[in-house]
Amino acid sequence: MTTAFRLPLCSAAARFCVGHQFRQLACTVLAGLLSGTAFAQTTPQAQDTMFTRLVQKNQFALTPTGTQFTGLGWEKLQQDIQKSQLVLIGEDHGMAQIPAFATAVARELKPALYVAEIDKYQAQDVSRLATQPGLASAFNKKYPMALSFYSWAEEMELARYLRTQNVSILGIEQVGIGTPGRFFTVLSEKVKSKPAKAYLQQRARTYQTRDYTAMLTGKYNGITMFALGQSGIDSLRAFTEKESPEARKMVDDFVASYRIYQESFAGKRSSHFARINLMKRNLLAELQPYQQANQPLPKMLFKFGAYHVGQGRSIWGDIYDVGNLAKNLADMHDQKSLHIFVMGKQGTKLGAGVPDADVKNTVKYSDAEEAMIKPFAAQTKAGSAWQIFDLRPLRAALLRDKLKVSSHELEATILGYDYVVIIPETTSSHSL
Numbered sequence: 001m002t003t004a005f006r007l008p009l010c011s012a013a014a015r016f017c018v019g020h021q022f023r024q025l026a027c028t029v030l031a032g033l034l035s036g037t038a039f040a041q042t043t044p045q046a047q048d049t050m051f052t053r054l055v056q057k058n059q060f061a062l063t064p065t066g067t068q069f070t071g072l073g074w075e076k077l078q079q080d081i082q083k084s085q086l087v088l089i090g091e092d093h094g095m096a097q098i099p100a101f102a103t104a105v106a107r108e109l110k111p112a113l114y115v116a117e118i119d120k121y122q123a124q125d126v127s128r129l130a131t132q133p134g135l136a137s138a139f140n141k142k143y144p145m146a147l148s149f150y151s152w153a154e155e156m157e158l159a160r161y162l163r164t165q166n167v168s169i170l171g172i173e174q175v176g177i178g179t180p181g182r183f184f185t186v187l188s189e190k191v192k193s194k195p196a197k198a199y200l201q202q203r204a205r206t207y208q209t210r211d212y213t214a215m216l217t218g219k220y221n222g223i224t225m226f227a228l229g230q231s232g233i234d235s236l237r238a239f240t241e242k243e244s245p246e247a248r249k250m251v252d253d254f255v256a257s258y259r260i261y262q263e264s265f266a267g268k269r270s271s272h273f274a275r276i277n278l279m280k281r282n283l284l285a286e287l288q289p290y291q292q293a294n295q296p297l298p299k300m301l302f303k304f305g306a307y308h309v310g311q312g313r314s315i316w317g318d319i320y321d322v323g324n325l326a327k328n329l330a331d332m333h334d335q336k337s338l339h340i341f342v343m344g345k346q347g348t349k350l351g352a353g354v355p356d357a358d359v360k361n362t363v364k365y366s367d368a369e370e371a372m373i374k375p376f377a378a379q380t381k382a383g384s385a386w387q388i389f390d391l392r393p394l395r396a397a398l399l400r401d402k403l404k405v406s407s408h409e410l411e412a413t414i415l416g417y418d419y420v421v422i423i424p425e426t427t428s429s430h431s432l
Helices: 012-018 044-057 072-082 097-109 120-129 135-142 153-164 180-188 194-217 229-240 245-265 270-290 322-332 374-378 392-399 408-416
Strands: 059-065 068-070 086-091 113-116 168-171 300-305 337-344 346-350 362-366 386-390 419-423
Touching (some): 044 059, 059 072, 068 097, 072 097, 072 386, 086 097, 097 300, 120 168, 153 168, 194 229, 229 245, 245 270, 270 322, 300 322, 337 408, 392 408
Parallel strands (some): 086 337, 113 300
Antiparallel strands (some): 386 419
8 A cells, every 4th residue: 555656846737747756846837817919909808708718619528437438528539539649648646537537548549559657667567467456456565666656546457457458558757766676676687697686686675675764754865866876876887787788778777767866856957858858768769669661650548747748848848748759750650649638626636645645645636726727627617527628729829829828838738738638526546
């Protein structure tokens, strides 16, 4: 019974991007007020009226029953999913309803690949654990924090469904911040040298205990990825320098991730660019087996924090994230990508917290005033069906200078996503 490892963040908006990672960039969310004019004679009131009219005209309901959905909104979304080769779901983490929505999308898309916001070694564990009931829960007790989001029951159910459909699960993130204990255990199984194996096994036990204690006590500067030091990296390199290419690649992955964590801990914004670029390189590397001349991309489903999978420039600023790369890949093959932003208006979710404490980790929230979704949340009433908004007519008006918004976050939502789905009230995910 553990929650995915996530450090406290400076604002609700940051959760969309970083999830379980520990980004502590300064984040101030501006109010999503509509203003400005497209032409000198257009008043702010007219702009607001036009925006509201476009929102309401392109608003539809969808009603969930488990992982099944009905309603005009779902029918419209189904049609676009079936026309798409890549579907990207941007979310806020820790809500029980979103994995069920992703399952329904997967049922329509029938993807060959599922791309997740975890590292490749976590993805291998998730793929294996999802095949048999009970495996994931036992693993999670042995290696708390090692499965990230997939230590949550609803996320693991999504993984189980995907594996029943023979969908390959790909992880393209940096090595997870809570995973060194498990990572070094796996690495110890790859080496041949007895001294190397003994060293890695001893380090695995030490790191597992260290990270669990740091998380439990809130002393995050004691986490291995922060506290390891250059001597630890040098020892790791020395013990594995004569090992197989596979083992050395694991070491390279660990060191690259360690560098990113170190930069972030030092408050360097460059760490975020490094992380995003690493994810993009990892995605391209994973797709190499599918890249044959004149062959289409396989159908792919992505599920990431919402800052990652919009098309175009990220809300973070001058960053082009995974979603933009996915769109470029689809365009290159004359295929279609579909970008869906789904999140709750209010309710409960699992937040950052301590192991073995779902009650303590469950937080109440309201994102009704979040600039990214404020006008859409305003059209979603408590106790109603889920609401879906087709953003493409708003995007067309925005790009033709017929509509302006003052909020950078709201503009990024409209330009980056094809649909926004608002859940009136969510409940928190549950640990395995």
